[in-house]
Amino acid sequence: DGGITQSPKYLFRKEGQNVTLSCEQNLNHDAMYWYRQDPGQGLRLIYYSQIVNDFQKGDIAEGYSVSREKKESFPLTVTSAQKNPTAFYLCASSLFEGGQPNTEAFFGQGTRLTVV
Amino acid sequence: AQTVTQSQPEMSVQEAETVTLSCTYDTSESDYYLFWYKQPPSRQMILVIRQEAYKQQNATENRFSVNFQKAAKSFSLKISDSQLGDAAMYFCAYISSRTGTYKYIFGTGTRLKVLA
Numbered sequence: 001d002g003g004i005t006q007s008p009k010y011l012f013r014k015e016g017q018n019v020t021l022s023c024e025q026n027l028n029h030d031a032m033y034w035y036r037q038d039p040g041q042g043l044r045l046i047y048y049s050q051i052v053n054d055f056q057k058g059d060i061a062e063g064y065s066v067s068r069e070k071k072e073s074f075p076l077t078v079t080s081a082q083k084n085p086t087a088f089y090l091c092a093s094s095l096f097e098g099g100q101p102n103t104e105a106f107f108g109q110g111t112r113l114t115v116v
Numbered sequence: 117a118q119t120v121t122q123s124q125p126e127m128s129v130q131e132a133e134t135v136t137l138s139c140t141y142d143t144s145e146s147d148y149y150l151f152w153y154k155q156p157p158s159r160q161m162i163l164v165i166r167q168e169a170y171k172q173q174n175a176t177e178n179r180f181s182v183n184f185q186k187a188a189k190s191f192s193l194k195i196s197d198s199q200l201g202d203a204a205m206y207f208c209a210y211i212s213s214r215t216g217t218y219k220y221i222f223g224t225g226t227r228l229k230v231l232a
Binding site for chain 2: 035040041042090094096101105
């Protein structure tokens with residue numbers, strides 16, 4: 001079955017530690033995204049990548065880093081510089097043709113990160 | 117910059133009744149896509165319905181339909197014969213069709229409660 005897999009579902013880390021959230025897709029989608037979801041604030045874009053080895057900052061990139069070495073994978077690192085990292089993180093992907101969106105964004109099941 | 121506004125943080129509907137969720141957006145583009153996503157308590161984002169701006173006909177998917185008013189930049193979701201399983205957060209989303217635009221923009225969401 002094609003889809004997007006995020007792991008782990010729950011993650012606990014001590015303050016000051018970096019942590020990496022995994023996102024893998026087998027949909028052959030070009031674009032991948034990371035969103036942060038907090039109560040009452042909807043989905044806020046952290047980073048996105050439209051092609052391998054290229055990515056762009058979203059609206060709240062400070063304290064986060066990403067890589068896109070493979071089309072299927074788009075890991076997100078939450079660094080110690082992120083002041084309030086406890087949140088629900090969603091990864092998504094989408095198919096683009098000729099640089100235009102072809103479909104909706106497909107989402108993983110999310111990772112709940114708690115920093116203590 | 118494009119924005120998406122959902123002005124109803126929370127709505128309630130009686131089981132088997134009809135409810136309408138509001139969404140307005142701001143854009144200077146003429147071609148774009150609009151979406152409604154459902155996020156149940158599992159937090160998995162599920163596409164409910166999709167509308168292409170160039171299509172005048174309102175999209176429908178079983179009990180879900182939209183009222184797309186392009187001139188008014190309004191995109192409301194109507195849920196008919198509401199069921200307990202419809203209880204969820206609902207997000208309105210937008211993406212431009214312009215080549216090279218990769219960002220989906222989400223509203224802050226409306227929490228729908230279904231009363232038995």
